[in-house]
Amino acid sequence: MTRKVGIVGYGAHIPRYRIKVEEIAKTWGADAPSYKRGLELWEKSVPPPDCDAITLAVEAAKRALKRAGIKGSQISSMYIGSESHPYAVKPSGTVVAEAIGAVPFCRCADYEFACKAGTEAMYTTLMLVKSGDIEYGMAIAADTSQGAPGDALEYSASAGAAAFVMGAENIVAEIExxxxxxxxxxxxxxxxxxxxxxxxxxxxxxxxxxxxxxxxxxxxxxxxxxxxxxxxxxxxxxxxxxxxxxxxxxxxxxxxxxxxxxxxxxxxxxxxxxxxxxxxxxxxxxxxxxxxxxxxxxxxxxxxxxxxxxxxxxKEVQNITTQTFTLLDEKKVYIDYGTYAKFRHKIIKND
Amino acid sequence: MFPARVAREMPHRYRLEAAKCKKCGAVFFPHRLICRECGHREFDTINVSAIGKLISYTVIHTPASQFKDESPFALGICEFLEGVKITAQVVDIAAADIKTGMDLQIEFRRVQTDGHAGVIGYGYKFVPLI
Known part of the structure; x- marks a missing residue:
C-alpha cells in the first residue's frame, strides 16, 4: 500500500521593510502608473542588510516546526531552494539545520533552479518520506532576489521564505x-x-x-x-x-x-x-x-x-503561530530609494 | 571573526541554549563550565524563550568600524522568563519608538560579517513583536 504523505507543518517569513513602485520610478524618471498597471504590483518587501535567504529560512522553519508540533532534532533532511544563497560555496542548509537543532543526523543540500528550486526541494522531501527512509524532512524556499538598478525587475524583486515539514503522521495537507x-x-x-x-x-x-x-x-x-x-x-x-x-x-x-x-x-x-x-x-x-x-x-x-x-x-495549526497575511500587512516600514540602495548593497564603497 | 569562534558560539547564538545548574538551578547564558553560585559542574541545557522584556538600551552613534554602515543603531538588554539577561541590537524599529519595558522578540539575523569574503556570523537580534 502506498504511504500517505504531505505537509505536517508550514510557516512563512517576510521582512518588514517595503518600498513603493512610485519611489523606484521617481529615481529613474519612469512612469509609476504604467509600471503598476503593467505589473499589477504596488510595493515590494526589502530585506535589511542583516537579513538574507538563510535568516528568512530559519524564521520560516521555526514556524513550520511549531505547526508540526515536533522538535528540530526529529528533522532528517534539509533541502533549501534559492537563487540567493549567501555563500557561493558553503551550504545554507547547514546553518538552518544547526539553528533549529536538526544536526548532525540530517541529509542536506542546497537547490538551485531559478524560482522553482523551492518546489523541487518540496518534491524531494515528500518522496524521501514516502519511501519510508525518513519520518520528517524540511523543505524551504527562500530568496532575497536581485534586480538591476533601473531594470523592470527592480520593481518586483523582493524577499521572503516558506518552510514545510513533510511527514506521514499528523498531516495538514496530503499530497495527491x-x-x-x-x-x-x-x-x-x-x-x-x-x-x-x-x-x-x-x-x-x-x-x-x-x-x-x-x-x-x-x-x-x-x-x-x-x-x-x-x-x-x-x-x-x-x-x-x-x-x-x-x-x-x-x-x-x-x-x-x-x-x-x-x-x-x-x-x-x-x-x-x-x-x-x-x-x-x-x-x-x-x-x-x-x-x-x-x-x-x-x-x-x-x-x-x-x-x-x-x-x-x-484547524488545530492555523493559529498556532503568525499567519502569512499578518507578516504581509502589519508593522510595515516604508523606506526611500536611498535606504533601499544601501540595504541592497547597490552603493559600491572602497574597502 | 575566526571560523572557530563562529562555530564555538553556535549553541547560544543560533539556538539560545543556556545552562541550568543541576544542583542549585541557576541559569547561565551563554553556558558555563562551573556554576557561579554553587561551584557544581553539571548542567542541563535549556533554550531561552523567544520573547523578553527590554530593561535598558542605548543608541550607538560611533560604533566599531565593522558596524559603521549600521550607525546609528540601538543596543538593548532584555530579561527573559528563565531569568537570564541578553544584550543584542534592537532592529526594525526607529530609535525614537524604543521604550524601556516593551516586549521584544528574538529573530535570527546576520550579526557580523568578516569583510566581503570572510565567514558570516549569524545570531540573534531583538525586533518588535508582530
Missing amino acids: YTTSFMTDTPDFWRREHQFYPQHGGRYTGEPAYFKHTTGAAKSLFEKSGTKPSDFQWAVFHQPNGKFPMRVGQMLGFKKEQMERGRLTPRLGNTYSGASPIGLTAILDVAKPGDRIFMVSYGSGAGSDGFIWRVTERI
Whole structure:
C-alpha cells in the first residue's frame, strides 16, 4: 500500500521593510502608473542588510516546526531552494539545520533552479518520506532576489521564505498528485561574477512562463482526472501580479480561487518563495477537505505541479503561530530609494 | 571573526541554549563550565524563550568600524522568563519608538560579517513583536 504523505507543518517569513513602485520610478524618471498597471504590483518587501535567504529560512522553519508540533532534532533532511544563497560555496542548509537543532543526523543540500528550486526541494522531501527512509524532512524556499538598478525587475524583486515539514503522521495537507514539466529555455540567467540577472524581455512570457506552467497544469489535470472546478484554491508562480491571473484564467480557474494565494501586488516577486508563500497564505484559511492546485515556475525553465488535499488537522495549526497575511500587512516600514540602495548593497564603497 | 569562534558560539547564538545548574538551578547564558553560585559542574541545557522584556538600551552613534554602515543603531538588554539577561541590537524599529519595558522578540539575523569574503556570523537580534 502506498504511504500517505504531505505537509505536517508550514510557516512563512517576510521582512518588514517595503518600498513603493512610485519611489523606484521617481529615481529613474519612469512612469509609476504604467509600471503598476503593467505589473499589477504596488510595493515590494526589502530585506535589511542583516537579513538574507538563510535568516528568512530559519524564521520560516521555526514556524513550520511549531505547526508540526515536533522538535528540530526529529528533522532528517534539509533541502533549501534559492537563487540567493549567501555563500557561493558553503551550504545554507547547514546553518538552518544547526539553528533549529536538526544536526548532525540530517541529509542536506542546497537547490538551485531559478524560482522553482523551492518546489523541487518540496518534491524531494515528500518522496524521501514516502519511501519510508525518513519520518520528517524540511523543505524551504527562500530568496532575497536581485534586480538591476533601473531594470523592470527592480520593481518586483523582493524577499521572503516558506518552510514545510513533510511527514506521514499528523498531516495538514496530503499530497495527491505531482508532476514536472521542464525544457532548456534561456529566458533568464545570471553568469558567474555578475551582480544581477539578465532576462529575455518578452521571451520570458509565452515561450517560457506560460508554456511551462500550462504544460505542468495540463499534466496534473490528466494524471488526476480533475478540472478547475474541483479545487477551492489555486496558486501559481507570480513574477508579477498579472501572469498568475492570466495563466489561471487560461486554464479555467476563477479569480476567487486564485486571489488568496496571489501575494505579488503587495509583496513583490519572492522568486523561489513565490508560490510556496502563496500556499502558506491559503493553508492559513483553508478548510478540511479543500483541494489546492499549485504550479511553480523556474526560469531555465520548468514548472512543478502539486495537488494538495487539506485534512481535519489544519484547524488545530492555523493559529498556532503568525499567519502569512499578518507578516504581509502589519508593522510595515516604508523606506526611500536611498535606504533601499544601501540595504541592497547597490552603493559600491572602497574597502 | 575566526571560523572557530563562529562555530564555538553556535549553541547560544543560533539556538539560545543556556545552562541550568543541576544542583542549585541557576541559569547561565551563554553556558558555563562551573556554576557561579554553587561551584557544581553539571548542567542541563535549556533554550531561552523567544520573547523578553527590554530593561535598558542605548543608541550607538560611533560604533566599531565593522558596524559603521549600521550607525546609528540601538543596543538593548532584555530579561527573559528563565531569568537570564541578553544584550543584542534592537532592529526594525526607529530609535525614537524604543521604550524601556516593551516586549521584544528574538529573530535570527546576520550579526557580523568578516569583510566581503570572510565567514558570516549569524545570531540573534531583538525586533518588535508582530
